[in-house]
Amino acid sequence: MKQSILVVMNDTSHSTMAVDFLARLPLVFSEVQVTLMHVFRKPSGSEEMMGKKFMQAQQEKTEMAMSSARRRLMEAGYLADHIHIHLETEPYATVADGIIAEIGKGRYDIVVISRRKMSRSEEFVLGDASIKVIRALDQAAVVVVKC
Numbered sequence: 001m002k003q004s005i006l007v008v009m010n011d012t013s014h015s016t017m018a019v020d021f022l023a024r025l026p027l028v029f030s031e032v033q034v035t036l037m038h039v040f041r042k043p044s045g046s047e048e049m050m051g052k053k054f055m056q057a058q059q060e061k062t063e064m065a066m067s068s069a070r071r072r073l074m075e076a077g078y079l080a081d082h083i084h085i086h087l088e089t090e091p092y093a094t095v096a097d098g099i100i101a102e103i104g105k106g107r108y109d110i111v112v113i114s115r116r117k118m119s120r121s122e123e124f125v126l127g128d129a130s131i132k133v134i135r136a137l138d139q140a141a142v143v144v145v146k147c
Contacts, residue, residue, distance in 0.1 A: 003031060005033070005034045006099075007034060007036050008112070014145075015069070015114055016068075017145055018114040019069040021143075021145045023073055023078075029077045030082075034083045035084045035086050035108070036070060036085050037085075037087075038062050038087050040059075040091050086102075099111070100132075100133060103133075108140050109140060109141065111142045113144055
């Protein structure tokens with residue numbers, strides 16, 4: 001029975017830890033489809049002021065991190081043609097909104113997302129994508145890798 005796993009990524013070490021967690025799972029690699037996904041949120045005013053060159057550099061940095069994650073999974077035994085990279089270029093207000101929209105398409109059994117340690121005030125002000133995703137999803141299991 002094939003399993004489909006969505007791994008939410010960006011270019012941080014937290015995402016790397018989530019990929020490493022997935023690489024260590026004892027799975028039947030021929031039965032697993034993995035999608036590494038990054039959601040672009042709407043740029044803030046300060047990011048827009050930095051210009052297109054800055055935004056392009058951010059995208060390239062993310063693409064390099066995702067390619068590196070793909071290589072790590074292949075080294076762990078995942079099949080190359082079962083690992084897909086998805087850059088969600090439609091900007092969402094929040095990353096969580098993009099994740100929820102992608103999962104709403106019904107193609108995933110498991111979602112792997114990292115969560116960095118935050119104070120309560122940081123969580124209140126900045127929000128926490130993993131909590132929002134957990135609350136919104138009924139159709140997929142959510143694995144939160146706490147960093």
